[in-house]
Amino acid sequence: MENFTYHRPHHATDAVKLMKAAKDGKFMSGGMTLLPAIKHGLASPSDIIDLGGLKHAGVAVSGSVVTIKAGTTHAAVADDAGLKKAIPGLSKLAGGIGDPHVRNCGTIGGSIANADPAADYPAAVVGLAATVHTDQRKIAGDKFFTGMFETALKPDEIITAVEFPMPKRSAYVKFPNPASLYAMVGVFVAELADGSVRVAVTGAGPSVFRVPDMEKALEKGFSPDSISGVTVKADDLNSDIHASSAYRAHLVNVLARRAVEQAK
């Protein structure tokens, strides 16, 4: 593992200054993705700027929104009693990420900044029409993920929180890769407060995507049968040793129906 200089600032402004001054700096939250990447030689930052000192952690449920600060671990999200009531689908999603030790370190900010095509949170960010807050601006969830491991973030921009509007009902169902536990396919279905429906799919394509045909069908009738005939094309989906694109396309429909059934 290549060496680097470690920093632990206490304010976002200092973190940004350190990032600007670094030759090739990287922010770190839980380190559960970044440290393995450095070990594999996929990243070799000159400086690591640990955001743990910013104390950006906690879940707040107020009125019709839930705000989760960027440094909140998956375990803390999954255990939050307020969230369990407000958005059970999101709570369950966090509790299904990786394993208990990963959940004790990994954070929501780190997960969405990383934008792994098989990560779970992107499905909730898009599926619930969330807003990503950074130290500089607010970014609509729909505009945040721009491709495989690509986001709308600038290199020196820090995610501070994610704001989720409370839906009428929602659920997330994933088919985990049995070895890595990441989503082979994961589908988040939500009926939002205004009655519109979202179906967001992770794991299947290069980046999270919505399925408008399913959304329209579910707006007419929110039941698994409404979408039994609505399929997605396999052409643009991922294909690897774990699953072919045709299998992933099949899973999208199966998991979407299960999510509709489980939505609460």
Add this chain to the structure above:
Amino acid sequence: MPIVSMKVNGKEVSGEVEGRTLLVEFIREGLGLTGTHVGCDTSQCGACVVHVDGKAIKSCTALAVACEGAEVTTIEGLAKNGTLHPMQEAFRENHGLQCGFCTPGMIMAAIDLVNRKGKKLDEATVRHELEGNICRCTGYHNIVKAIQDGASRM
């Protein structure tokens, strides 16, 4: 080089580390506590699990410098005055290990599980919660039994 100080198994310790020094390297090579194992070094197997501020983490995927001021417990910190911790005793009695390589991580994970979910654990819960700990020998059966037994004794 940065100096890091933390409390390990109740004792204040400090030492020089590099930015990249992993917590498990500091524990094994810096402090000579070799009970914590490195099985995969890719954050998968859980042989390296220790408790940091009361939470189970994979010490191969944590920087030593980031643990400044933390309270760390390793497998060596469990026995008191020569008496094994009830979870250790349960692994011994239930034949919850063969080669023993995964055992320190299994036991640290098991104690964390009891801390989170209580002493009455059904088999399905234990199996599910062991997703982050891999054993190449036992087939898990006796590990699950040992954890259920150890939990009830804690």
